[in-house]
Amino acid sequence: xxxxxxxxxxxxxxxxxxxxxxxxxxxxxxxxxxxxxxxxxxxxxxxxxxxxxxxxxxxxxxxxxxxxxxxxxxxxxxxxxxxxxxxxxxxxxxxxxxxxxxxxxxxxxxxxxxxxxxxxxxxxxxxxxxxxxxxxxxxxxxxxxxxxxxxxxxxxxxxxxxxxxxxxxxxxxxxxxxxxxxxxxxxxxxxxxxxxxxxxxxxxxxxxxxxxxxxxxxxxxxxxxxxxxxxxxxxxxxxxxxxxxxxxxxxxxxxxxxxxxxxxxxxxxxxxxxxxxxxxxxxxxx
Amino acid sequence: xxxxxxxxxxxxxxxxxxxxxxxxxxxxxxxxxxxxxxxxxxxxxxxxxxxxxxxxxxxxxxxxxxxxxxxxxxxxxxxxxxxxxxxxxxxxxxxxxxxxxxxxxxxxxxxxxxxxxxxxxxxxxxxxxxxxxxxxxxxxxxxxxxxxxxxxxxxxxxxxxxxxxxxxxxxxxxxxxxxxxxxxxxxxxxxxxxxxxxxxxxxxxxxxxxxxxxxxxxxxxxxxxxxxxxxxxxxxxxxxxxxxxxxxxxxxxxxxxxxxxx
Numbered sequence: 001x002x003x004x005x006x007x008x009x010x011x012x013x014x015x016x017x018x019x020x021x022x023x024x025x026x027x028x029x030x031x032x033x034x035x036x037x038x039x040x041x042x043x044x045x046x047x048x049x050x051x052x053x054x055x056x057x058x059x060x061x062x063x064x065x066x067x068x069x070x071x072x073x074x075x076x077x078x079x080x081x082x083x084x085x086x087x088x089x090x091x092x093x094x095x096x097x098x099x100x101x102x103x104x105x106x107x108x109x110x111x112x113x114x115x116x117x118x119x120x121x122x123x124x125x126x127x128x129x130x131x132x133x134x135x136x137x138x139x140x141x142x143x144x145x146x147x148x149x150x151x152x153x154x155x156x157x158x159x160x161x162x163x164x165x166x167x168x169x170x171x172x173x174x175x176x177x178x179x180x181x182x183x184x185x186x187x188x189x190x191x192x193x194x195x196x197x198x199x200x201x202x203x204x205x206x207x208x209x210x211x212x213x214x215x216x217x218x219x220x221x222x223x224x225x226x227x228x229x230x231x232x233x234x235x236x237x238x239x240x241x242x243x244x245x246x247x248x249x250x251x252x253x254x255x256x257x258x259x260x261x262x263x264x265x266x267x268x269x270x271x272x273x274x275x276x277x278x279x280x281x282x283x284x285x286x
Numbered sequence: 287x288x289x290x291x292x293x294x295x296x297x298x299x300x301x302x303x304x305x306x307x308x309x310x311x312x313x314x315x316x317x318x319x320x321x322x323x324x325x326x327x328x329x330x331x332x333x334x335x336x337x338x339x340x341x342x343x344x345x346x347x348x349x350x351x352x353x354x355x356x357x358x359x360x361x362x363x364x365x366x367x368x369x370x371x372x373x374x375x376x377x378x379x380x381x382x383x384x385x386x387x388x389x390x391x392x393x394x395x396x397x398x399x400x401x402x403x404x405x406x407x408x409x410x411x412x413x414x415x416x417x418x419x420x421x422x423x424x425x426x427x428x429x430x431x432x433x434x435x436x437x438x439x440x441x442x443x444x445x446x447x448x449x450x451x452x453x454x455x456x457x458x459x460x461x462x463x464x465x466x467x468x469x470x471x472x473x474x475x476x477x478x479x480x481x482x483x484x485x486x487x488x489x490x491x492x493x494x495x496x497x498x499x500x501x502x503x504x505x506x507x508x509x510x511x512x513x514x515x516x517x518x519x520x521x522x523x524x525x526x527x528x529x530x531x532x533x534x535x536x537x538x539x540x541x542x543x544x545x546x547x548x
Contacts, residue, residue, distance in 0.1 A: 183367050187381040188355045201371040278371040278410050
């Protein structure tokens with residue numbers, strides 16, 4: 001049958017051409033993709049070079065908006081004195097601890113409310129009501145309850161991480177294809193086995209996305225937490241830069257945040273990729 | 287032997303999907319349920335599979351009443367319903383959890399060979415064509431060696447060529463363990479190709495209209511006259527099933543006669 005199709009296709013060369021257009025070889029696709037990645041760097045690099053040139057040639061002062069060279073010099077200096085690592089390490093530690101607490105709570109409560117109608121009716125309204133509160137609003141209370149040091153910061157981050165994870169997990173479980181669950185029923189899987197062999201794998205892709213958005217919020221809230229009084233952390237570098245009038249330090253800290261956030265996200269994606277490799281979507285390269 | 291006794295199903299909204307179905311299927315017989323849409327074919331299959339509960343009546347397998355999914359009853363759905371995160375091999379092995387590893391491996395490999403997908407054992411379902419996926423689904427149902435296999439229009443989404451080759455794969459697998467097969471279809475050719483008996487159903491509410499034995503010898507010659515005759519017989523029965531309010535004209539005539547009498 002496939003032979004037949006091949007001969008018909010070769011009969012019309014235009015059709016062949018169309019087929020070639022529709023399905024380029026893998027190697028071709030990869031090369032084309034690399035090109036477009038480079039395209040993305042063009043704009044920021046151009047802007048940076050222009051600004052650098054403007055400051056060098058005296059067209060701009062660059063006092064409040066320091067040129068890239070000065071930002072990188074600051075970054076290097078911070079790295080050399082070891083300050084950068086202490087601050088990065090502190091921030092990372094807070095995010096990780098807060099993320100783990102928030103994510104575990106989100107997964108557990110999300111799984112409970114996703115898999116049981118009764119529990120959903122019991123839990124969900126309260127959690128949704130709490131979600132409506134801007135997480136930063138908890139700060140004064142957390143400081144009163146947990147003190148001004150690490151506990152209150154971690155608590156704020158955990159709250160920030162919790163809600164997207166909870167929503168994502170509960171929603172993912174509720175949207176599992178009934179048809180696949182029926183396959184489990186046909187093979188008479190117990191409730192536990194159904195959860196392990198069908199629900200869990202089916203939920204994984206959406207769970208990864210929920211964790212990623214949770215991690216993103218974790219980084220958002222670590223800044224808020226470090227604003228409210230810290231002597232260490234990248235957020236402290238930001239505040240310090242503002243108070244001391246060092247915009248280069250602020251920008252250096254921002255760059256460190258960007259790199260750290262991207263790195264953490266990539267690590268999360270990489271470590272979960274084997275679990276969701278089976279997915280048949282266009283999202284493979286995200 | 288599979289027995290359906292006075293089976294009816296009324297949905298929560300009051301729809302009468304099935305009414306008083308009585309059907310006896312011998313061990314190893316292939317019965318085809320045929321009928322227009324909405325005559326409750328799929329509902330009937332879901333009742334036997336234990337995925338839905340009957341409102342009244344009983345389903346018995348070798349005298350044992352079935353309530354809920356049973357290890358001796360397998361089903362192949364209209365869609366393959368493979369688990370996308372399992373390889374082809376693991377999909378086929380899905381129902382063999384309780385069996386030891388060597389036996390499981392042997393059964394799955396044998397089934398893979400039977401459906402001609404041995405070289406695809408390690409691939410994801412997404413890499414297979416629709417016909418290949420449906421073959422995997424059929425193999426998944428067969429490897430548990432069910433006594434009764436239910437097929438819910440498993441070939442309806444496939445093209446004619448693929449369908450014909452799948453009929454052969456199905457019969458090939460069936461030859462080995464000879465399970466009782468209940469095949470739902472709306473394709474008369476398919477019914478005559480596969481079944482020993484065609485059960486024609488009628489809609490609103492779903493009930494059995496007629497049963498036609500198909501005694502052609504196997505393998506069946508689809509171009510022969512006996513095949514054509516059988517197809518025509520089923521088509522005629524289907525036609526009648528759809529325009530049966532025949533009692534209606536009869537009663538009308540009676541009333542007219544009565545009017546004349548007065």
